[in-house]
Structures are given as C-alpha cells and as structure tokens.
Amino acid sequence: MPRAIVLNRADNVATLLDTGQAGDRCTLQGEAAGEVVLAHPVPFGHKVCIKPARAGGDIVKYGQVIGKAARDLAVGDHAHVHNVESARGRGDRVKA
Amino acid sequence: MSTTFLGYKRANGAVGVRNRVAVISIMDNCNPVTRSICQAVDGTIPVTTLFVRGQYGRDLEIALDTLAGMGRNPNIAAVLLVGLEPGTTEEVARRIRPSGKPVESVTLQPSGTINCVAEGTRRAAKLVIAASGARREPCPVSALRVGVECGGSDTTSGLTCNPVIGALADRLVDAGGTVIISETSEFFGAEHLFAARAVNETVGKAFVQAVLRLETEAIDRGIDIRGTNPTPDNIAGGLTTIEEKALGAMAKAGSRPLMGVLTYGEEPRGRGLHFMDAPAPAVENLTAFAAAGCQLIFFGTGVGNPIGNMVSPTVKVSGNVNTLRTMADNIDFDASDILEKGAKVDPLGARLYDFALAVASGTRTTSEVLDVRETAISRFAPTI
Numbered sequence: 071m072p073r074a075i076v077l078n079r080a081d082n083v084a085t086l087l088d089t090g091q092a093g094d095r096c097t098l099q100g101e102a103a104g105e106v107v108l109a110h111p112v113p114f115g116h117k118v119c120i121k122p123a124r125a126g127g128d129i130v131k132y133g134q135v136i137g138k139a140a141r142d143l144a145v146g147d148h149a150h151v152h153n154v155e156s157a158r159g160r161g162d163r164v165k166a
Numbered sequence: 167m168s169t170t171f172l173g174y175k176r177a178n179g180a181v182g183v184r185n186r187v188a189v190i191s192i193m194d195n196c197n198p199v200t201r202s203i204c205q206a207v208d209g210t211i212p213v214t215t216l217f218v219r220g221q222y223g224r225d226l227e228i229a230l231d232t233l234a235g236m237g238r239n240p241n242i243a244a245v246l247l248v249g250l251e252p253g254t255t256e257e258v259a260r261r262i263r264p265s266g267k268p269v270e271s272v273t274l275q276p277s278g279t280i281n282c283v284a285e286g287t288r289r290a291a292k293l294v295i296a297a298s299g300a301r302r303e304p305c306p307v308s309a310l311r312v313g314v315e316c317g318g319s320d321t322t323s324g325l326t327c328n329p330v331i332g333a334l335a336d337r338l339v340d341a342g343g344t345v346i347i348s349e350t351s352e353f354f355g356a357e358h359l360f361a362a363r364a365v366n367e368t369v370g371k372a373f374v375q376a377v378l379r380l381e382t383e384a385i386d387r388g389i390d391i392r393g394t395n396p397t398p399d400n401i402a403g404g405l406t407t408i409e410e411k412a413l414g415a416m417a418k419a420g421s422r423p424l425m426g427v428l429t430y431g432e433e434p435r436g437r438g439l440h441f442m443d444a445p446a447p448a449v450e451n452l453t454a455f456a457a458a459g460c461q462l463i464f465f466g467t468g469v470g471n472p473i474g475n476m477v478s479p480t481v482k483v484s485g486n487v488n489t490l491r492t493m494a495d496n497i498d499f500d501a502s503d504i505l506e507k508g509a510k511v512d513p514l515g516a517r518l519y520d521f522a523l524a525v526a527s528g529t530r531t532t533s534e535v536l537d538v539r540e541t542a543i544s545r546f547a548p549t550i
Binding site for chain 1: 388414
C-alpha cells in the first residue's frame, strides 16, 4: 500500500511517498490518518487530492495556498499541473 | 556541539576553509589563458566568465564587483588576474586589494597568448608556493558565512533536504555565523511568511519589494513562467506550482530573524540570516554567494542537480531515496531517513552541522573532487 504524507490539517492534498497505481488504497500519515483510494496512477512525490476542491478553489499544502483548482477535484484525484494552476507570475494572463 | 573548525586566518581577519590561488578571467576572451595556466599549476582554480566586454552601467559594475568579490573570498589565498587590456584588469585588482592578499595580473595585450600563458604560469606557481605555507588553525564557527541554495527540486526537497539545511542554518546563526538565502523568484507565494520574520519594517519591505519587482517584471513581459519555474524536472518530481516550490524552498532559511537584504553578490555587513536578491538558477546564484564571501554553500536537491561553485565548496544534500541511489556520486549528505524511516529533522540538522565543520576543516565535497563546478555572473542588461 502506498503511503502519502499530509503536512497540515488544513491541506486538501497529500504527497505520495511511494508510487501508487489506480485503485490502490493509499495510507495517510503526518497530520491526517486514514486512507484514500487513488483514482489514477500517482508517481512518487506527486500529490493526491484528499478533500474535494471546486474549480477555482484553493489547493492547500503546508497549510498555505499553492494554487487554484483548474476544475473540480474529487478525493483520490492526482493533483498536478493538469488540474492545478499557479496564481503567481502569470504574464500570459495579462497579455490575453 | 563543537564551536570551532580548522581554517586559514587571512590578513583582514576573515577565515578561509580552502587555500587556493584563484586565476580569474576579466572577460570572456581571457578564458583560454586562464584554463591553460590552471592546467599547468597545481593549487590554482580557474574562475572564468562570459561577456564583461561591452557591458556598461550597473550591469558592468555587477560583473566587476562579482569577479572582485570572488577574488576577495577568504577561501582564496592569492589572485592572478588574466585580462585582455590593463584598464579593466586594474579595475578588478583595485577592488580586491583591500582584502590584503597578493593580487597580480597578466594581460594578453600586447604580447599574445603564448607569452601571457608563460608569464601567468610563472606568477601563479610562485603564488601557490607562497600560499602553501599557510596552516589551518582553530577558528570560531562565527567566522562562517554560508549560502543556502536548492536546485533540481522536487516534493522531497521541502520535506527533507531543505528543512535539514534550515536546521543547520539556525545552528550557524545561533553560533554567531551568517547565512544567506537567495533565489528571489522562489519566494512567489511564500513571501508573506518570510517577511514576517524581518528584524524591522524596513528590512521586511525591502524583501517583499524585491520579490514583487521580479514578479512584475515577469508579468510585464507577458510570458507564462510555468515550465521555466517550476522547471520540467521540478514538475516531473511532483512540484505543481511556483508557490508550492517556494514554500519548500524557504525551509532552507531555518527560523531565525531576517536581518538584512542584499543585492547580487553584495557582502553582508552584519551577522545572522540575510536575503540576497539574485536569480534562482544554481550557477549564477552560487557565483553571487561566492562573491559575497560565503566560504561554504549548502545545496538541497530532490531529482538531482550536481553543480557546485569553484570558490565556495558546495555540499549537496538530498532526501530523495531514488536520487540517492541513481546519483550517489553527486550527493554529500543523505537526508532520506525522514521519509523512509520517519526520522526527525533536527537530529539530521545536528549531523549536517558536524559535517559542515568537517568540510570547513578540509573534508572535500563531491563537486570538488569530481570538478563539477562552474561560474556565471548574472546579466541584467544588453551589451553595447
């Protein structure tokens, strides 16, 4: 069973400490306990969503905002560049 | 916890952890001569550079100050400058001389490559023989100025190597030493937390302004920084946004108050934790640390970045168990027990402190023995 670490109780993502496959029951450690079932393969060091997030909502790690959900995220989703957006240094948004 | 290491006491009271003769190129066209001299003379290190010719204004000042700062670094016993012409060469020599160390120079004009290499080799040999008379002696940890850096980051960086480096930073500051953190863009999203540690409002504002100025510059260019920072290897390693990277990067600075804000390559005037406003990529950032007089650099890495600095021995720390296996040749300190065995950060910080004193006393790093070292001075303006 892959492990994932939660760094702050406010976090809605956990960081995988082992590579996980879709369907794996992932054990949470750190500031949360329990399990999440991975909806997708999640590589070592990547994040899994542990609380649902609405499109445009905050993605929280270390108890701090690390970006915005680009679409609705469900528990077990791989949270990464395909569905989480940075809010900083975004010259591309100004240009448009 | 030992509070001394074995270092080289210099004429100006600074302490070196190495005792090398630096052969420094004044501009890019001098690099072949610098390299030839260093191949011929054991005990020298080549400090090469790109550009300088055609740079002007603040950009030129930064280049000359950075070259001179590396010459002044206490790890350097003596300096041989290699110039094209005497004018610019003397500009750099003049900035190194106050350190009290021997500074000599050779120029390519008017006698050409062969004569310049011959004369430079002769002079470098004499400087090395003279420098070799220096002996290590006990020196206080308060004499250490240390740069903290991360590169090739991934999500293990913010959980392992960077917090361990932060625990070292706190110990060094508590012992009266100086720590410099930099990489301005890698505070995007974490600046509010770091600013809250400023010793006063002026320092806090100067720090936040440096971060926002750089972000405004990126936005004004109309460019999406994603893919540049975080880099493709950061993203492959699980880092999703610059904010996430910044929150992990900041851990390198430990928890002590922020005492001052420095410009590129600027030497701190006081002790304690400082921030330097300098670009994040490792080579140009490490060069700025060396110019600021850092005798050592601690470099956290996740997916692995082997590069070190020529003047300041660079200690590679990783907590990524995969990188420690695949890039073992390039890592000096293993922090993987945190994620693999549930080890606490602080005891590893204590071990890294002991290792820091060993390196300061002469233990060599992987980037030194494999000579994976490079120099690059940041450019802020075009040449003319």
